[in-house]
Amino acid sequence: MRVTVWNEFVHERRDEEVRKIYPQGIHAVLGDFLQKEGFSVRFALLEQPEHGLTEEVLAQTDVLIWWGHIAHQEVEDEVAERVTRRILSGMGFIALHASQKAKVFKRLMGTSCGLKWREAGEKERLWVVEPGHPICQGLPEHFELEQEEMYGEPFEIPPPESVVFLSWFPGGEVFRSGCTFTRGAGKIFYFQPGHETYPTYYHPVVQKVICNAVRWAAPSGGPAPTYGNHNPLERI
Amino acid sequence: MRVTVWNEFVHERRDEEVRKIYPQGIHAVLGDFLQKEGFSVRFALLEQPEHGLTEEVLAQTDVLIWWGHIAHQEVEDEVAERVTRRILSGMGFIALHASQKAKVFKRLMGTSCGLKWREAGEKERLWVVEPGHPICQGLPEHFELEQEEMYGEPFEIPPPESVVFLSWFPGGEVFRSGCTFTRGAGKIFYFQPGHETYPTYYHPVVQKVICNAVRWAAPSGGPAPTYGNHNPLERI
Amino acid sequence: MRVTVWNEFVHERRDEEVRKIYPQGIHAVLGDFLQKEGFSVRFALLEQPEHGLTEEVLAQTDVLIWWGHIAHQEVEDEVAERVTRRILSGMGFIALHASQKAKVFKRLMGTSCGLKWREAGEKERLWVVEPGHPICQGLPEHFELEQEEMYGEPFEIPPPESVVFLSWFPGGEVFRSGCTFTRGAGKIFYFQPGHETYPTYYHPVVQKVICNAVRWAAPSGGPAPTYGNHNPLERI
Amino acid sequence: MRVTVWNEFVHERRDEEVRKIYPQGIHAVLGDFLQKEGFSVRFALLEQPEHGLTEEVLAQTDVLIWWGHIAHQEVEDEVAERVTRRILSGMGFIALHASQKAKVFKRLMGTSCGLKWREAGEKERLWVVEPGHPICQGLPEHFELEQEEMYGEPFEIPPPESVVFLSWFPGGEVFRSGCTFTRGAGKIFYFQPGHETYPTYYHPVVQKVICNAVRWAAPSGGPAPTYGNHNPLERI
Numbered sequence: 001m002r003v004t005v006w007n008e009f010v011h012e013r014r015d016e017e018v019r020k021i022y023p024q025g026i027h028a029v030l031g032d033f034l035q036k037e038g039f040s041v042r043f044a045l046l047e048q049p050e051h052g053l054t055e056e057v058l059a060q061t062d063v064l065i066w067w068g069h070i071a072h073q074e075v076e077d078e079v080a081e082r083v084t085r086r087i088l089s090g091m092g093f094i095a096l097h098a099s100q101k102a103k104v105f106k107r108l109m110g111t112s113c114g115l116k117w118r119e120a121g122e123k124e125r126l127w128v129v130e131p132g133h134p135i136c137q138g139l140p141e142h143f144e145l146e147q148e149e150m151y152g153e154p155f156e157i158p159p160p161e162s163v164v165f166l167s168w169f170p171g172g173e174v175f176r177s178g179c180t181f182t183r184g185a186g187k188i189f190y191f192q193p194g195h196e197t198y199p200t201y202y203h204p205v206v207q208k209v210i211c212n213a214v215r216w217a218a219p220s221g222g223p224a225p226t227y228g229n230h231n232p233l234e235r236i
Numbered sequence: 237m238r239v240t241v242w243n244e245f246v247h248e249r250r251d252e253e254v255r256k257i258y259p260q261g262i263h264a265v266l267g268d269f270l271q272k273e274g275f276s277v278r279f280a281l282l283e284q285p286e287h288g289l290t291e292e293v294l295a296q297t298d299v300l301i302w303w304g305h306i307a308h309q310e311v312e313d314e315v316a317e318r319v320t321r322r323i324l325s326g327m328g329f330i331a332l333h334a335s336q337k338a339k340v341f342k343r344l345m346g347t348s349c350g351l352k353w354r355e356a357g358e359k360e361r362l363w364v365v366e367p368g369h370p371i372c373q374g375l376p377e378h379f380e381l382e383q384e385e386m387y388g389e390p391f392e393i394p395p396p397e398s399v400v401f402l403s404w405f406p407g408g409e410v411f412r413s414g415c416t417f418t419r420g421a422g423k424i425f426y427f428q429p430g431h432e433t434y435p436t437y438y439h440p441v442v443q444k445v446i447c448n449a450v451r452w453a454a455p456s457g458g459p460a461p462t463y464g465n466h467n468p469l470e471r472i
Numbered sequence: 473m474r475v476t477v478w479n480e481f482v483h484e485r486r487d488e489e490v491r492k493i494y495p496q497g498i499h500a501v502l503g504d505f506l507q508k509e510g511f512s513v514r515f516a517l518l519e520q521p522e523h524g525l526t527e528e529v530l531a532q533t534d535v536l537i538w539w540g541h542i543a544h545q546e547v548e549d550e551v552a553e554r555v556t557r558r559i560l561s562g563m564g565f566i567a568l569h570a571s572q573k574a575k576v577f578k579r580l581m582g583t584s585c586g587l588k589w590r591e592a593g594e595k596e597r598l599w600v601v602e603p604g605h606p607i608c609q610g611l612p613e614h615f616e617l618e619q620e621e622m623y624g625e626p627f628e629i630p631p632p633e634s635v636v637f638l639s640w641f642p643g644g645e646v647f648r649s650g651c652t653f654t655r656g657a658g659k660i661f662y663f664q665p666g667h668e669t670y671p672t673y674y675h676p677v678v679q680k681v682i683c684n685a686v687r688w689a690a691p692s693g694g695p696a697p698t699y700g701n702h703n704p705l706e707r708i
Numbered sequence: 709m710r711v712t713v714w715n716e717f718v719h720e721r722r723d724e725e726v727r728k729i730y731p732q733g734i735h736a737v738l739g740d741f742l743q744k745e746g747f748s749v750r751f752a753l754l755e756q757p758e759h760g761l762t763e764e765v766l767a768q769t770d771v772l773i774w775w776g777h778i779a780h781q782e783v784e785d786e787v788a789e790r791v792t793r794r795i796l797s798g799m800g801f802i803a804l805h806a807s808q809k810a811k812v813f814k815r816l817m818g819t820s821c822g823l824k825w826r827e828a829g830e831k832e833r834l835w836v837v838e839p840g841h842p843i844c845q846g847l848p849e850h851f852e853l854e855q856e857e858m859y860g861e862p863f864e865i866p867p868p869e870s871v872v873f874l875s876w877f878p879g880g881e882v883f884r885s886g887c888t889f890t891r892g893a894g895k896i897f898y899f900q901p902g903h904e905t906y907p908t909y910y911h912p913v914v915q916k917v918i919c920n921a922v923r924w925a926a927p928s929g930g931p932a933p934t935y936g937n938h939n940p941l942e943r944i
Contacts, residue, residue, distance in 0.1 A: 007660060018678060023799045036572060044268070050491075062433075063274075064844055068494055068816055081795075083539065083583075088583060088584060088628070090552070090839075090840060107582060108582040108656055109577060109582055110580040110581055110582040111560060111655050111656050112634065112699070114484075114697070114699030114700075116698075116699060116700065116701075116702040116703070117700070117701060117702060118701065118705060119703045120704065120705040122705060125408050127389045127390070127410055127930055128389075128390065128928075128930060128933075129389050129390055129391070129412070130395070130890065131390060131798075131892075131928070131930035131931050131932070131933055132798060132890055132892065132893035132894060132895055132927075132928050132930060133890075133928055133930065134928050136928055136929075136930030136931065137928050137929040137930060138929055138930075139929045139930060139931055140931055141390070141418075141933060141934065146534070150702065150705075152363075152702060153363045153364075153365050153402060154364065154365055154367060154377065154697040154699075155365070156560070156656050156697065156699070158653070158655055159366070159398065159633060159654060161869065162395065162869075162890075163395075163399070166389060166410045166412075167403065167406060168408055168409065168410045170705065171702075171703070171705045171706060171708065172361050172404055172708040173363075173404065173702070174363055174402045174403070174404045174410045176365070176402075177672060181629060181630070182838065182840055182870075183582055183583050183630060184583050184584070184628050184839075184840065185839045185840035186840060188838055199625060208755075210836055217416070219840075220839070220840050220841055220842050220845050221844075221845040221846055222836065222837050222838075222839035222840055222841065222844030222845060222846075222847060223844065223848055224839070225586070225626040225628065225836075225839055225848045225849060226588070226849065227584070227586030227587055227626075227628070228588065228589070228646070229589060229590065230588040230590045230622065230624060230643075231586075231590070231643075232590070232592065233590060233592040233594060233622075233642065233643045234643060243502045250571065259727065270917065277672075316794070320818075324819060324820060324864070326603075326604060343818060344603065345813060345818055345820040346792075346816040346817055346891055347699055347796060347891050347892050348796060348892070348935070350933070350935030350936075351935055352934075352935060352936065352937075352938040353937060353938060354937065354938045354939070354940070354941060356940065356941040356943060359708065361525045361708065364575075364695055364697075366654065366694075367562075367656075367657045367692070367694035367695050367696070367697055368562060368654050368656065368657035368658060368659055368692050368694055369654075369692055369694065371659075371697065372692055372693075372694030373692050373693040373694060374693055374694075375694060376695055377697060377698065380708075386941075388938060390933040390935075392796070392892050392933065392935070393888060394866060394889070394890065394891060395530050395869060397633065397634075397652075398633075399869060405801040406708070406941065407777040407938075407939070407941045407942060409938070417866070418602065418604055418605075418634075418866065418867060419818055419819050419866060420603075420604065420819050420820070420864050421603045422603035422604060423604055442806060455607050456603070456604050456605060456606050456608055457600075457609040457610055458600065458603035458604055458605065458608030458609060458610075458611060459600055459603050459611055459612055460603070460612060461600075461603055461822070461862040461864065462824075463820070463823055463824060463862075463864070464614065464822075464824065464825070464881075465823030465824075465825060465826065466825060466826045466860060466881070467767065467826070467879070468826070469828040469830060469858075469878065470879060470880045503723075587742045597880050599860075599861045599862070599881075599882055600861075600862065601861050601862055601863070602867070602885070603862060612863065624835075625835045625836075625837050625874060626835070626836065626837055626839060628838070631838070631870065631871075634867065635871070638861060638874065638882045638884075639882070640876060640880055640881065644833050644876055645835075645876065646835055646874045646875070646882045647878045648874075649847070668911070
């Protein structure tokens with residue numbers, strides 16, 4: 001299983017508070033636990049040519065993980081389009097936290113992906129609501145993050161195929177924090193935790209969720225559809 | 237639009253606290269605002285012959301509203317089966333509060349309909365998560381009930397076709413408190429609020445939700461399917 | 473109920489065969505039966521300024537019907553974007569036939585909307601598979617069009633919320649020919665019949681489907697969501 | 709992966725035509741290719757005590773495959789209930805062909821599972837409509853069975869979570885021939901081919917589908933939900 005971790009890698013270099021938590025970048029921490037799980041990991045960054053997402057890299061990627069936040073607009077349309085096409089043809093895609101506003105994710109959803117948010121270091125409690133989903137392997141019935149950014153409903157996404165997690169926040173908000181979608185042959189997972197000022201990706205249950213999601217989102221190996229003008233009518 | 241309101245009508249006669257809130261029974265309060273909305277309303281009670289749900293009554297019912305709690309087991313299997321058949325053939329069905337454990341609802345879901353609960357007079361906040369759903373006509377983005385019984389996830393139901401409301405409770409729980417399902421030609425809405433010791437059904441937004449749900453659940457007037465041995469093969 | 477019928481209106485003026493069937497344009501035939509049903513109808517055409525779809529027109533439209541085929545690329549991006557935003561905020565949208573490749577529809581779906589096709593004047597048989605759906609009001613269990621363009625699976629769309637119709641074609645193909653989606657507060661119906669060289673929109677059952685779909689797709693009147701930075705944390 | 713194959717095993721002993729195709733029973737052919745795939749297989753038959761489905765056997769079963777047709781009524785209610793509970797707690801379930809009318813499947817669906825049928829030795833063509841689904845691994849875009857029993861829509865099931873296959877029959881019928889459902893923690897796959905008078909289960913693509921479905925339906929290892937009275941309110 002070949003995983004590419006994409007990171008805009010801006011906060012970690014600009015902001016002391018974030019650098020203390022993720023000195024090598026969020027992608028490095030993600031890559032670390034993915035490698036320990038046995039996945040083959042490569043990184044791609046906004047600053048690289050074509051943001052590190054050439055046709056070649058994508059062709060060798062089974063699942064792409066995406067972390068973006070303040071630099072969505074700096075992603076070139078052509079690259080976003082290329083990634084989208086590759087997902088439709090079967091590559092898995094895991095969008096983390098603020099990546100619900102990334103060009104690729106919005107393009108796949110067709111909606112604004114708007115939501116409510118609040119940065120107040122609140123506790124988040126995530127409830128498993130589809131215990132039979134492969135993403136829930138080995139999870140407890142619920143788990144907590146001591147501090148997270150609040151993301152609250154309404155969340156303008158298409159009705160998910162599975163709502164795996166529902167989150168609770170102390171201020172009175174709820175959120176569909178783990179959602180799956182199929183687009184073309186590609187499987188997509190949106191997972192809400194991961195604000196850059198909290199050590200979320202060191203949390204063992206969060207790591208387990210992401211590893212499970214990688215296995216779930218892997219290409220199915222199903223047929224490549226052909227479209228267009230079909231054989232002349234021949235009664236079968 | 238012909239609505240039948242079914243009530244087990246046990247708490248209101250047995251328990252002083254409940255009688256103060258619903259002196260004529262929960263069904264009377266439900267019937268009252270439904271009639272004001274212009275629906276034709278009739279009542280059916282557990283204590284009546286065939287629980288008031290004869291073939292004749294069901295044939296004249298467009299939408300059946302159900303409130304049951306401690307007397308689910310007293311509903312005769314034959315009547316539960318008759319109601320289920322009528323729903324499959326197009327009658328709408330609205331299951332309120334603890335009716336998630338009613339024979340008819342469990343029979344339609346195929347699951348245990350288990351959930352977590354707590355009677356502590358807590359505030360409940362309901363968020364609209366599908367603003368385009370007809371059940372949300374005229375609702376605010378969220379609304380609150382000062383006191384309700386907590387119902388919490390996991391809720392063992394089939395994945396709903398629409399999750400219209402998500403609820404927040406102060407103790408850290410969340411709940412899919414408004415869910416729609418289709419079974420056969422019948423439309424089904426589960427709506428969680430309505431514990432007998434709180435005046436929930438006097439709340440204007442709760443009333444609006446139930447009226448909207450009645451309109452949404454009305455029979456579609458679609459074709460009555462025919463099953464079984466089909467015409468001999470004749471190439472068309 | 474205010475319906476706007478949009479037509480690219482190209483085939484009918486360019487192609488003698490099509491003009492014989494739709495001398496005033498496909499939109500005129502659509503508008504005719506919609507008006508007889510009691511809807512308030514206005515037209516918008518590709519050739520008009522802003523393709524007839526100004527903010528003003530859209531603000532006064534409850535449901536937009538779209539017929540496009542060979543001129544999808546001539547629709548300005550800005551207008552497509554405007555229509556999309558209006559759908560997300562609650563306007564209904566009915567995409568007919570080849571409009572599965574229209575900019576607005578593809579933008580909402582997030583997929584290629586690819587499919588197989590064949591122009592061979594074949595019979596199409598449409599089966600109702602969700603008889604309880606409001607779009608099926610008054611329909612027979614199945615109905616036939618003597619001649620249609622074949623559209624066949626695979627059809628690259630997101631999993632529909634309801635598959636209302638499934639179609640059969642004599643050459644061995646099947647197709648999800650009536651599909652519903654929700655995007656934001658907008659309800660969307662894709663309906664496959666309507667190739668320009670056949671008199672499909674004169675067929676009484678086809679007309680019934682479209683009228684039913686207009687009623688179903690009407691704005692719900694639900695709350696307008698607000699997004700962004702939420703109230704400071706205040707334990708409720 | 710431990711698979712139990714259940715067969716009513718009636719036709720194969722009673723009917724010469726069927727015995728020629730499945731001399732050791734349908735279960736033997738199913739078990740044969742499943743073992744070659746590396747699964748651990750055991751059999752259970754209607755004629756055995758408790759139909760071979762004791763608590764012990766079910767506890768040691770990851771995925772249960774079911775083939776029944778004319779003896780559905782002979783399955784004891786208690787055993788059907790036990791199997792259902794085990795599915796809700798995570799065991800996978802694959803219902804083949806006429807097993808859509810088996811007690812367990814109907815109990816899980818909550819509908820009549822009615823459909824149209826015709827025994828005329830017709831060709832069936834199955835189209836893959838969700839190429840990204842794990843059940844489609846290694847499949848062609850469509851495949852054909854030279855002779856099958858026609859099963860046609862409408863098929864009274866709850867809206868499936870995925871419609872993996874759609875079938876075409878020469879008499880003008882279509883059918884959702886591969887459907888997935890989640891009930892509790894259990895994953896369920898209905899697969900339509902397999903009439904006893906045709907050698908369907910020797911077909912290599914059919915075998916591939918069933919092997920894929922076993923892998924997909926395996927228990928997720930997610931949390932076992934707890935229901936009932938929840939901790940006293942404690943603001944978190």
